[in-house]
Amino acid sequence: MENKQNGSSLKAVVAVLAVLLVGSLVYIFKLSSDTEKVQTVLTKEVSEKDSVLKDLEELKATYDAAIAENTSMSDELIQERDKVVGLMEEVKKSKGDLSAFKTKMNLLQNKMKALMAENEGLKNQNSVLKTQRDSTAVVLDESKKYNQTLVGQNDELAKVVEKGAKLTVLNIQSSAYKVRSSGKEIATDKARRTNMLKISFTIAGNEIAQSGDKTYYVQVIDSKNNVLGEKKIISFEGSTLTYSFTSTVKYENKTVQVSENLPGKDFEKGTYFINIFDKGEVVSKSSFTLK
Incomplete structure (x- = not known):
């Protein structure tokens, strides 16, 4: 009878242990799953931050190149470039959701496209004006030479006329x-x-x-x-x-x-x-x- 009781107690202990084991396994699985999710989120956030920073760096490089051309829009381009640099610093310090930064970046990119188009138009106009100025300078130079030739010819003609006008x-x-x-x-x-x-x-x-x-x-x-x-x-x-x-x-x-x-x-x-x-x-x- 005592042996029968001991066997029942052992079974009860084994059952409790089995339940605890199953519970532990479930907890460990859930904890592992949550950890993977956190890592996935963190990895995704890091990847997004790098992508945003890369896009902002390209945007800054575009402004730097345009500013180096020293057009009449240089002041406006510098202001926009500084906004990009400021946003880059905010992104570097950020933790968590980047959607607000992406929205700002999209606005800056759209602004950049508009400014680049305007800047390109100014460059084309300046190129045309330079060509016209150079052509005008050539024409003026040729006219000056021609006028100098005419003045010389007129002087010679005047001398001839003056000489011819004298009475004999x-x-x-x-x-x-x-x-x-x-x-x-x-x-x-x-x-x-x-x-x-x-x-x-x-x-x-x-x-x-x-x-x-x-x-x-x-x-x-x-x-x-x-x-x-x-x-x-x-x-x-x-x-x-x-x-x-x-x-x-x-x-x-x-x-x-x-x-x-x-x-x-x-x-x-x-x-x-x-x-x-x-x-x-x-x-x-x-x-x-x-x-």
């Missing part, structure tokens, strides 16, 4: 006369008989010369280097001229014959020189001899 004085003729009291003029080549010189010259026609009154200064010098006639003195650009008489002609671009008389007495034998001046410039000269 030629065919100086000189004759000596004895003028009687009656007014009769008798040609002579003797100095002692001469009391008047007749000097004539021709002004050639010139279509491009300026018309109007032309004054010439005639200088007659005898064999002893004396200036005959009025012996008046006039200055031209710092130099002086002693002349015998002036001859003023109404010039109308056609050939003009000019003749002037120079009265005098005690004419010397020898060679006489005639110089015709247009202001201070000698335009014609000749000589003759009295015996």
Whole structure:
């Protein structure tokens, strides 16, 4: 009877132990399952954080590259880049749900796309403007060279015109006369008989010369280097001229014959020189001899 009781007690103990074992196994299984779930969640959170940080790093790199191009949008790009850097610091410090950070990141990415498009448009405009500016600079440079060439040509042409517009004085003729009291003029080549010189010259026609009154200064010098006639003195650009008489002609671009008389007495034998001046410039000269 005692043995039967002992057997029943042992069975009861075994049953309790079996229940406890099963309970322990169930608890261990649940604990293991919960641990795996926690690890899975933690691993997922770490992976998401790394992914968000990677995306933010790429976003920052995009802004850095755009800022380096130094466009007119640089200030705005820097502000947005700083927002990205700030969000990166928040993500690094975060623990748990990242959905709020993802939302902010999406907003920053959309803002970045809009700014990049605008920045690209500005770059294209600047490229076009630079091309236009370079083309304009080339055109201006060519125009400047062309204008300089024209100025040089105009200067040369002006000189040619100025030279061509000058009047030509030629065919100086000189004759000596004895003028009687009656007014009769008798040609002579003797100095002692001469009391008047007749000097004539021709002004050639010139279509491009300026018309109007032309004054010439005639200088007659005898064999002893004396200036005959009025012996008046006039200055031209710092130099002086002693002349015998002036001859003023109404010039109308056609050939003009000019003749002037120079009265005098005690004419010397020898060679006489005639110089015709247009202001201070000698335009014609000749000589003759009295015996």
